[in-house]
Amino acid sequence: xxxxKLAELSILTGxxxxxxxxxxxxxxxxxxxxxxxxxxNIITVYALYHYRAKEVMTMVFIRIFLASVLGGNMxxxxxxxxxxxxxxxxxxxxxxxxxxxxxxxxxxxGAVLHNMGQIxxxxxxxxxxxxxxxxxxxxxxxxxxxxxGWIAQIAVHRIKGNDAKQK
Amino acid sequence: xxxxVLIGICIAIFLIGVIGSAxxxxxxxxxxxxxxxxxxxxxxxxxxxTEDQTLEIEYNGRTNIVQIENGKIRVVEADCPDKTCIRMxxxxxxxLPIVCLPNHxxxxxxxxxEDLDAVIK
Ligand SMILES: [Zn+2]
Numbered sequence: 001x002x003x004x005k006l007a008e009l010s011i012l013t014g015x016x017x018x019x020x021x022x023x024x025x026x027x028x029x030x031x032x033x034x035x036x037x038x039x040x041n042i043i044t045v046y047a048l049y050h051y052r053a054k055e056v057m058t059m060v061f062i063r064i065f066l067a068s069v070l071g072g073n074m075x076x077x078x079x080x081x082x083x084x085x086x087x088x089x090x091x092x093x094x095x096x097x098x099x100x101x102x103x104x105x106x107x108x109x110g111a112v113l114h115n116m117g118q119i120x121x122x123x124x125x126x127x128x129x130x131x132x133x134x135x136x137x138x139x140x141x142x143x144x145x146x147x148x149g150w151i152a153q154i155a156v157h158r159i160k161g162n163d164a165k166q167k
Numbered sequence: 168x169x170x171x172v173l174i175g176i177c178i179a180i181f182l183i184g185v186i187g188s189a190x191x192x193x194x195x196x197x198x199x200x201x202x203x204x205x206x207x208x209x210x211x212x213x214x215x216x217t218e219d220q221t222l223e224i225e226y227n228g229r230t231n232i233v234q235i236e237n238g239k240i241r242v243v244e245a246d247c248p249d250k251t252c253i254r255m256x257x258x259x260x261x262x263l264p265i266v267c268l269p270n271h272x273x274x275x276x277x278x279x280x281e282d283l284d285a286v287i288k
Contacts, residue, residue, distance in 0.1 A: 031254035033268050073248040075269040097169050105170065108177045122268065127206030129264050129275045135187025142181040 009051065013059050013066075016043040020067045032133060034079070034118050035140040038111060038148060040067070045091070045107045045152040049100050053092050060084050078125070079118045086117030100156060107149025112141040194262040199277035200240055202233065204270075211277060214238045226270040233274065240274060242267065 019039045028036060040063065047056045064084055068077035090113040091106050098106045115137035122130040198215040201208045204226060215238055222233045229246035239259065242252040245267055252267035264275035 031251055031256070033249070033251050033266055071248070073269060076249075079268065094173075098173065102170050102173075105173050105177065108180075109173075112180055122266075125205070125271060126266060126268070126273050127203055129203060129273055130266060132191045132262055132264065133266075135184045135191060138180055138184030139188055142177060142184065146177075 005051070005055070009047075009055055009059050012043050012047055013063050016040040016059075016063045017066055017070065019043065020063070021070060024071060030136075030140070032136050032140075034115060034122075034133065034137050037144050038114070039151075041107065041111060041114075041145070041148040042152045042155065044087075045103055045110065045149055046155060048091055048095060048106070049103065049156070056092075057088055060088060079121050082121035083114035083117035086120070087111070087114035089113075101153075103153045103156065104146050104149030107152060108142055108145035111145025111148070112138060115141040191263055192261040196262055196276040198238070200258060201275055201277050203273045203275065212240070214240060224270075224272060226272065229270050231267055231270055231272050241265065242272075242274070245270065 017040075019042070023037060023039050026037075043063075044056065044060055047059060051059075061081075061084065064077060064080040068074050068080065087110045091110045094106050094109055116134075119131065119134050119137060122133075199211060199213050202210040202212075202222075202224065204224065209224065210222070212235065214235065217235050217238070219236045221235070221243070224231045224233060230244075231242050231246070231252060232244040234241055234243045239257045241257045242255070242265060245252050247267050247269040249269065252265055252270075252272070255265045258265050258274055258276070262276055264273045266273040
């Protein structure tokens with residue numbers, strides 16, 4: 001991994017963390033654990049289409065670790081970890097079928113898989129009773145995933161525009 | 168073509184979610200509740216006959232204070248970082264449990280099937 005790439009990945013991780021902290025300050029109207037916009041997903045979806053699988057995975061795992069420390073909720077790490085493993089595995093496979101112009105579709109699958117990973121972790125820790133949350137998470141995952149994917153698409157478009165101007 | 172199939176799957180997931188949520192929200196529930204920690208039932212109450220009280224439930228030095236009042240149950244205080252359990256309010260919606268993920272606690276309606284089993288036996 002060269003220095004330029006390392007710097008880019010570090011900046012992306014930093015941006016994702018800032019987005020995470022900002023999102024923590026937004027009051028969540030839905031008192032259901034696991035329901036959130038997951039704005040940091042914008043960075044993951046973007047990175048997925050611009051960096052290697054290994055690089056994206058390293059970035060995401062460093063981010064969720066630091067996010068759990070910053071949020072003062074280490075339990076959250078286990079849920080984020082399961083969620084991220086599901087989400088990254090799914091999106092890396094789907095990347096072959098989905099081109100960059102349809103990022104939002106990849107993002108919807110990513111978000112839904114993230115929620116499924118979280119529920120899996122919750123079933124192990126809390127017992128099977130929590131499975132009733134799954135349908136709510138499917139709905140919120142679809143909406144949040146489409147939203148963050150759409151923003152990532154706009155970002156990709158703008159970045160490409162800037163690159164073209166510079167050249 | 169491929170995209171259409173994938174979008175179709177997204178829509179299907181969304182609809183399954185909506186239907187599932189409606190089923191959970193409108194599911195009938197009884198008056199028996201279980202307080203569960205780490206998947207094991209700590210207490211069972213029949214709220215229709217339980218006197219008003221508060222319980223302190225500990226997990227690794229952190230506590231949740233659970234209140235039972237007028238046949239309803241909720242978490243009033245918690246040491247958890249997210250406080251979602253408090254914000255969930257009274258346990259009354261469909262079959263939706265109150266959970267505190269950081270403290271491994273959930274308060275859920277006891278499965279109606281158990282009652283049915285008891286009747287059959
Ligand atoms: Zn809590």
